[in-house]
Amino acid sequence: MIAVRDLSLSIHGQPLLRDVSFDLAPGRITGLVGESGSGKSMTALAMIGLLPVPLRAEGSIRLDDRDLLAMTEREWLGVRGRDIAMIFQEPMTALNPVQTIGAQVSETLRLNGTPRTEALRIARGGLDRVGLEHIALDRYPHQLSGGQRQRVCIALAIARRPRLLIADEPTTALDVTTQAQILDLLRDLVREDGMSLLLITHDLGVVAGMADDVAVMRQGRIVEQGATEPLFRARAHPYTRDLLSASQPPPRVPRAVADDLVLTARDVTRRYGALTAVDGVSLTLNRGESLGLVGESGCGKSTLTRALLGLEPVQGGTIDLLGRPGGLAMTRDDRARISVVFQDPYGSFDPRWTVARLVQEPFHLTGRPPDARDRAVRALEQVGLSADDLSKYPHEFSGGQRQRIAIARALITEPDVLVLDEAVSALDVRVRAQVLDLLDDLQARLGLSYLFISHDLTVVRAICDNVLVMQAGRIVERGPAARVFDAPEHDYTRVLIDAAPAIPPRWLEAG
Amino acid sequence: MRLGAVLTAVFALAALISVVWVPHDTAVLTIADRTLGPSVAHPFGTDHFGRDMLSMLMAGARTSIAVALLAVGIGIVLGVPLGLAAAANRGGWLDEVIMRGNDLIFAFPSLVIAILITAVFGPSAVNAILAIGIFNIPVFARVARGGALPLWTLDYIMAARVAGKGPARISAEHILPNIANLLIVQATIQFSLGILAEAALSYVGLGAQPPTPSWGRMLADAQTMIHVAPQLAILPGVAIVLTVLGLNLLGDGLRDALDPRLRRVRG
Numbered sequence: 001m002i003a004v005r006d007l008s009l010s011i012h013g014q015p016l017l018r019d020v021s022f023d024l025a026p027g028r029i030t031g032l033v034g035e036s037g038s039g040k041s042m043t044a045l046a047m048i049g050l051l052p053v054p055l056r057a058e059g060s061i062r063l064d065d066r067d068l069l070a071m072t073e074r075e076w077l078g079v080r081g082r083d084i085a086m087i088f089q090e091p092m093t094a095l096n097p098v099q100t101i102g103a104q105v106s107e108t109l110r111l112n113g114t115p116r117t118e119a120l121r122i123a124r125g126g127l128d129r130v131g132l133e134h135i136a137l138d139r140y141p142h143q144l145s146g147g148q149r150q151r152v153c154i155a156l157a158i159a160r161r162p163r164l165l166i167a168d169e170p171t172t173a174l175d176v177t178t179q180a181q182i183l184d185l186l187r188d189l190v191r192e193d194g195m196s197l198l199l200i201t202h203d204l205g206v207v208a209g210m211a212d213d214v215a216v217m218r219q220g221r222i223v224e225q226g227a228t229e230p231l232f233r234a235r236a237h238p239y240t241r242d243l244l245s246a247s248q249p250p251p252r253v254p255r256a257v258a259d260d261l262v263l264t265a266r267d268v269t270r271r272y273g274a275l276t277a278v279d280g281v282s283l284t285l286n287r288g289e290s291l292g293l294v295g296e297s298g299c300g301k302s303t304l305t306r307a308l309l310g311l312e313p314v315q316g317g318t319i320d321l322l323g324r325p326g327g328l329a330m331t332r333d334d335r336a337r338i339s340v341v342f343q344d345p346y347g348s349f350d351p352r353w354t355v356a357r358l359v360q361e362p363f364h365l366t367g368r369p370p371d372a373r374d375r376a377v378r379a380l381e382q383v384g385l386s387a388d389d390l391s392k393y394p395h396e397f398s399g400g401q402r403q404r405i406a407i408a409r410a411l412i413t414e415p416d417v418l419v420l421d422e423a424v425s426a427l428d429v430r431v432r433a434q435v436l437d438l439l440d441d442l443q444a445r446l447g448l449s450y451l452f453i454s455h456d457l458t459v460v461r462a463i464c465d466n467v468l469v470m471q472a473g474r475i476v477e478r479g480p481a482a483r484v485f486d487a488p489e490h491d492y493t494r495v496l497i498d499a500a501p502a503i504p505p506r507w508l509e510a511g
Numbered sequence: 512m513r514l515g516a517v518l519t520a521v522f523a524l525a526a527l528i529s530v531v532w533v534p535h536d537t538a539v540l541t542i543a544d545r546t547l548g549p550s551v552a553h554p555f556g557t558d559h560f561g562r563d564m565l566s567m568l569m570a571g572a573r574t575s576i577a578v579a580l581l582a583v584g585i586g587i588v589l590g591v592p593l594g595l596a597a598a599a600n601r602g603g604w605l606d607e608v609i610m611r612g613n614d615l616i617f618a619f620p621s622l623v624i625a626i627l628i629t630a631v632f633g634p635s636a637v638n639a640i641l642a643i644g645i646f647n648i649p650v651f652a653r654v655a656r657g658g659a660l661p662l663w664t665l666d667y668i669m670a671a672r673v674a675g676k677g678p679a680r681i682s683a684e685h686i687l688p689n690i691a692n693l694l695i696v697q698a699t700i701q702f703s704l705g706i707l708a709e710a711a712l713s714y715v716g717l718g719a720q721p722p723t724p725s726w727g728r729m730l731a732d733a734q735t736m737i738h739v740a741p742q743l744a745i746l747p748g749v750a751i752v753l754t755v756l757g758l759n760l761l762g763d764g765l766r767d768a769l770d771p772r773l774r775r776v777r778g
Contacts, residue, residue: 352688409670
């Protein structure tokens with residue numbers, strides 16, 4: 001139905017896409033996987049005629065017997081929405097906040113000349129179809145959850161029964177349980193309508209569970225494509241092999257941890273007015289231990305983290321760090337004993353500061369030691385960077401390197417506890433594997449204790465000795481990582497584990 | 512951008528030179544030479560008292576720029592810290608007090624109040640500066656607060672808090688440098704508005720007092736002569752228009768030049 005041939009694209013002589021070719025058939029799901037910058041999104045934008053203005057693609061994209069690349073913007077208006085539709089990663093910004101969802105879903109139909117009442121009737125039907133029967137048409141986007149908004153986006157995209165739906169990381173911004181529901185919905189829609197789905201994702205687990213065919217992209221090229229299961233089983237191309245092994249970090253071999261408490265929380269409670277964000281949470285962290293804290297957005301894990309770091313007051317319970325009062329009551333010297341690495345490698349640094357100044361910022365707590373610069377160099381070397389990087393600015397580094405700088409900044413005061421708040425969640429799998437190795441190595445060398453906060457169970461399993469599962473402000477399950485993942489006791493833990501997209505283990509068996 | 516910088520530089524230079532030298536003393540009246548056309552001795556002619564128009568314009572530029580610059584200075588020195596404090600305290604009582612105070616000042620028509628202030632405390636350049644400056648405070652407070660608010664949610668601010676830094680220090684070290692481009696652009700806009708306000712105050716006789724030359728008063732004086740010697744009104748009018756235009760172009764250009772995203776697109 002759709003044939004992409006030799007699609008190429010470049011900017012300032014730098015190729016973004018090189019000879020990309022693939023076919024999409026009705027009723028089939030094609031996964032397009034790759035790391036950031038591999039050209040997946042550019043391919044999608046070229047296919048719907050929305051490339052950023054100066055860019056022009058070469059090659060051909062044929063829909064039946066029309067070449068989409070040769071069409072004018074005016075001709076595109078007849079194709080977009082009707083034949084080809086798209087949904088995006090961020091459901092928060094993909095909807096207009098000042099229009100009701102009914103108006104937005106019916107808008108695309110009214111472009112066709114469908115009368116208003118008829119359009120609204122179809123919009124109602126569309127929302128019912130994506131599982132929003134209980135949501136009225138006159139609701140505004142901000143009144144819906146992230147998953148519901150993504151459902152509205154899907155209803156909007158399929159309102160005119162397009163033959164191709166392009167989904168660009170449709171579930172990356174969502175929690176795992178919501179992700180599983182949205183993926184189920186997309187799969188059902190494809191089967192019912194016989195449309196073709198191009199699913200763009202970085203997550204091999206999602207592809208394994210969804211796609212009939214898969215194309216692996218790297219640096220603007222498709223390095224390998226074919227039916228999903230045989231491709232995963234064969235792992236013919238070295239890059240595919242790399243990606244697969246990086247996305248499946250081996251579970252942590254439990255280490256013997258001495259009984260030497262560094263961080264303790266007892267019955268910590270944090271309320272915001274009537275809302276109890278953290279409800280009687282207790283935890284213990286020993287020297288050299290990695291403790292995972294797992295939960296979905298809004299479960300209170302970030303609030304708990306801020307309380308442990310002494311950035312927020314608590315309404316109940318106590319926090320101890322190294323046997324002394326922790327949380328908001330910490331002395332400046334004690335604050336230097338606990339540090340943090342955040343998720344976003346782009347927002348973690350003041351863009352106007354040099355690396356030297358950035359990594360030395362925590363010296364504010366201890367006073368600047370005479371050997372501050374040497375220690376900055378040592379911290380950078382510990383994370384695999386060098387003294388040459390001191391005079392650079394954050395924008396000169398890749399995402400993975402920035403996370404290394406963030407770790408160097410956290411290590412500069414030689415703390416005992418490192419809080420890793422989704423510290424590897426924004427990284428590509430191969431970079432993530434390297435950073436996980438680095439964290440493991442640092443822990444072994446420096447005897448650090450990690451509090452590892454994440455929504456990603458694979459990562460938690462790879463790095464943590466013990467795990468806490470948090471739901472609605474409470475810890476619902478705790479125990480050694482292997483036990484919690486292999487034999488979960490609480491229903492919610494089971495739901496989380498089942499919802500996490502995974503590659504079937506038998507696909508990965510040797511031979 | 513370039514045109515704006517050139518225009519601004521020309522008038523700034525004229526004002527600077529006028530401090531030490533003007534072609535003819537503006538305090539000396541030579542009635543016999545009144546309303547002369549352009550000549551070698553008087554390139555822009557003379558006014559109705561026989562004063563050299565070029566000298567008057569240069570000295571007038573000094574008055575306008577000095578008044579507007581000091582008024583913008585008042586706005587920045589008082590407004591920016593207030594805005595930063597409000598953002599650091601977002602949602603708290605201090606934020607509320609500062610922003611409602613802002614609204615209170617915004618609620619008054621600025622030029623009318625400026626006229627009132629100069630009328631009550633007597634017309635002078637200093638009072639004109641104060642009157643214009645007061646209304647710059649809420650403008651800068653708002654821009655500073657608006658620019659600072661989204662920054663406060665970023666991880667590097669959180670990292671600075673984990674490093675034990677208080678709100679004042681974070682505002683000075685992280686927030687202020689990152690909103691400086693917004694403030695510079697706003698400063699050029701307020702600067703051009705200040706020149707207009709000074710001209711307006713002087714026009715109604717409440718700005719700089721004779722014998723200090725001022726573009727606004729040159730306009731007012733030329734009014735009665737508009738049919739006899741229209742150039743007396745046109746010259747200061749053109750000077751005001753070109754300065755304001757230059758500053759606005761400069762502001763637009765600076766905004767683009769200081770925004771790393773816009774800079775990258777062009778480079």
